[in-house]
Amino acid sequence: xxxxxxxxxxALLITMVSAGKADAxxxxxxxxxxxxxxxNVIDINTLFPAKYASSVKxxxxxxxxxxxxxxxxxxxxxxxxxxxxxxxxxxxxWWGLLxxxxxxxxxxxxxxxxxxxxxxxxxxxxxxxxxxxKSNQTSHDKFYLLLP
Numbered sequence: 001x002x003x004x005x006x007x008x009x010x011a012l013l014i015t016m017v018s019a020g021k022a023d024a025x026x027x028x029x030x031x032x033x034x035x036x037x038x039x040n041v042i043d044i045n046t047l048f049p050a051k052y053a054s055s056v057k058x059x060x061x062x063x064x065x066x067x068x069x070x071x072x073x074x075x076x077x078x079x080x081x082x083x084x085x086x087x088x089x090x091x092x093x094w095w096g097l098l099x100x101x102x103x104x105x106x107x108x109x110x111x112x113x114x115x116x117x118x119x120x121x122x123x124x125x126x127x128x129x130x131x132x133x134k135s136n137q138t139s140h141d142k143f144y145l146l147l148p
Contacts, residue, residue, distance in 0.1 A: 029053045031060045032121075033085040034075040037102060040145050041075070042122040044104045048114055048135070055112040056135075059084035065103040067094035100145040110135040 027050040035042045044062050059082035066072045066089055074085035094100045106118045118139050119130040124146040133139030 027051070029080055031062075031079040031081060031083050033062050033077045033079075033083050035064050035072060035085065035087065036075055037064070037066055037072040037145060038070055038100070038147075040122060040124040040147070042102070042120055042125065044106065044141070045119050045121055046106050046108065047117045048108060052110060052112050052114045052135070053081055055110045055114075056081045057109045057111055058082065061086070061105075061107045061109075063088055063105040065090050065105065067091045067100060069093040069095075070100070098146060102143055102145060104141040104143075105138050106133065106141070107138045108133075108135045 028047045029050040030045060030047050032043050032045040035044065044064070046060060046062065060079065061084045063086040064072065066087060068089045068091065070089065072087040074087060077083045077085050091101060091103070104118065104120055106116070108116050112135065114135050116133045116135060116139060117130055118133060118141045120128050120141060120143045125143055126146050128143045129141070131139050131141040
């Protein structure tokens with residue numbers, strides 16, 4: 001039993017000694033309204049440097065384009081800056097079993113120019129990418145729902 005205790009203490013010391021210095025880098029502001037589309041919960045995550053949060057004018061507009069026959073709604077609108085979520089049924093009706101297309105359009109209106117990054121996170125998503133954009137421009141993130 002004593003050997004096990006020594007082994008545990010030795011492993012803990014090695015872990016603490018070998019840990020490197022933390023490097024935080026940029027501080028990010030993340031706006032992530034949550035939507036539901038045909039039972040799939042989708043979080044549209046938009047990131048931008050936190051130092052520009054005070055330059056954001058009006059709400060960050062997150063619009064989800066879904067097929068006309070989809071059932072969709074905005075669930076939550078958290079954020080450190082105002083966020084507006086919209087669902088628009090502007091895509092053609094989808095009758096397939098897999099791969100229902102969904103498009104997220106994000107606009108960050110601001111008095112300064114800075115980079116933004118948008119990605120979708122959620123249940124039943126695939127072919128998801130992170131889309132780089134700029135403030136005062138609308139960025140488009142197209143992804144697919146596995147089971148509509």
